[in-house]
Amino acid sequence: MTNAGSAQESSKKLIIGCEEWVELPDLQLPLIKARIDSGAKTSSLHAYNIQAFELDGQTHVRFDIHPIQKNRRIAQHCQAKVIDQRAVKSSNGVSENRFVILTPIILGEQRWEIEVTLTNRDAMGYRMLLGREAMSDRILVDPSVSFLHREADDEIAKRSYTPPTKAKSALRIVLLASNATLYSNRRIIEAGEARGHEMIFVNVRECYMNVSHSKPEIHLRGGNVLSNIDAVIPRLRPAITFYGCAVTRQFHSMGVYCLNDATAITQSRDKLLSLQLLSAKGISMPVTGFANSPQDTKDLIKMVGGAPLIVKLLEGTQGVGVVLAETTKAAESVINAFKSLKADILVQEYIKEAKGVDLRCFVIDGKVVGTMLRRAADPDEFRANVHLGGQVSLVKLTPDEKKTAIAAAKAMGLQVAGVDILQSSTGPKVLEVNSSPGLEGIEAATGKDIAALMIEAIEKKVQAKSQ
Structure with a gap:
């Protein structure tokens, strides 16, 4: 082709910026901001609650999307036919098997069909990424500009979607915690508001109580009284467990439904008691020893099968205060050192075959609603905590x-x-049970709106209570 011919072909192509507002009409997405990325082969769209189903002998998929970045109050339900399932490697190098759909896109004056993979893009800067396959022979990108074909912003985008449906019976729900900015707390507030409820964040440290048989009350700093509350979601930091549970009990005495009650939280936070309760129910767990005197160290080590073994502080949380002792001599040194500090410890069997991997199962109202596999960042590490760099x-x-x-x-x-x-050669073994599990990892791994499922559980319980 001559230079003149090449220039003529280029002049027919649509020139776009590095980001554009687009429409996906068949998915009822009138306005969504897309990142234009010629470095990515495949286009992708944010999706969660992804479920495949059969329709007329063909595989389809239904999914939900929050079309506006950092806004989970607006959600759209979508459905499309699946044309493929494809392994896609994300920008962080993790390979993921994704559903692929074919859907029309409208950008500027043009409309054409593109292939889109579905994945949870909550951690990404854009709800949609437009890859080079969708742009081939049709588009030229000017990376120095943005939004050449439609002027809009998040506020305009919000108005293009139907406002969230109000719940038939809106509830007043308190989230009892210490930090309103944490991911999990923000998600729960957003999920409740998206379902039409009044969500009230209450800092547990700012509560004080009137303990009375006639009129029990909870006051907030400044003198305001919390009243007409339907439910409370306790999300208590370990350091505030005692006082947080006292406040939770006070809510209960006022007739408020507690998603987790104070007794259950206290039991789960006491590592020794929780293991004793699991043992009483015949639930398998690593063999665990507990003693008061350093004189019992040798027998304690023998009790759990010898080294290597795990030494845990009773007051430790999130992997802090947990030590792997690889030899008997190291185990004796660690145990005796802790005992000399008058620290209560557990000595626990080391499950070698787990190899730094464990399962986090998220249970709501007697059902497992999501599970992620957690792998330690370092292959020699025995802990798989996400906040310590573990992968999910x-x-x-x-x-x-x-x-x-x-x-x-x-x-x-x-x-x-x-x-x-832990997955062991003799079957699953419970390490611990967390009463305030984090949502970020589980929502990213499963693509499910776990926060919304928590709100649904409250709706179900409060409704049953009122009947």
Whole structure:
């Protein structure tokens, strides 16, 4: 082709900026901001609650999307035919098997069909990414400009969507915690408001109580009285467990439904008590020893099968205060050092075959609603905590693992729980049961709106209570 011919062909192509507002009409998405990325082969769209189903002998998929970045109050339900399932490597190098759909896109004056993969893009800067396959022979990108074809912003985008439907019976729900900016707390507030409820963040440290048989009350700093509350969601930091549970009990005495009650939270936070409760219910766990005197160290080590073994502080949380002792001599030194500081410790069997991997099962109202596999960032590390750099991925539970997770949450009396399980050669073993499990990792791994499922559980319980 001559230079003149090449220039003529280029002049027919649509020139776009590095980001554009687009429309996906068949998905009922009138306005969504897309990042134009010629470095990515495939286009992708934010999706969660992804479910495949059969229709007229063909595979379809239904999913939900929050079309506006950093706004989960607006949600859209979408449905499309699946044309493929494809392994796609994300920008962080993780390969993921995604559904692929074919859908029309409108950008400027042009409309054409593009292939789009579905994935949870909550952690990304844009709800949609337009890759080079969708732009081939049609588009030229000017990376120095933005929004050449439609002027809009997030406020305009909000108005293009139907406002969230109000719940038939809106509730006043308190989120009892210490930090309103944490991901999990923000998600719960957003999920409740998206379902039409009044969500009230209450800092547990700013509460004080009138303990009275005639009129129990909870006051907030400044003298305001919390009244007409339908439900409370306790999300208590370990350091505030005692006082937080006292406030939770006060809510209960006022007739307020508590998603997790104070007794259940206290039981799950006491590592020794929680293991004793699991043991009483016949739930498998690593062999654990507990003693008061350093004189019992040798027998304690023998009790759990010898080194290597795990030494845990009773007051430790989120992997802090947990030590792997690889030899008997190291185990004796660590145990005796802790004992000399008058620290209460557990000595626990080390499950070698787990290899730094565990399962976090999210249980709500007696059902496992999501599970992620957590892998330690360092192959030599024995802890898989996400906040310590651990990686998460989607995993399917065996029936035995699911049964174990549900039984563990029930043993603690928790309506909402994160149950941590090790996969051993003798079956699943429960490490611990968390009464305030984080949402960020589980929502990213499963693509599910876990926060909304927590709100649904409250709706169900409060409705049953009022009947």
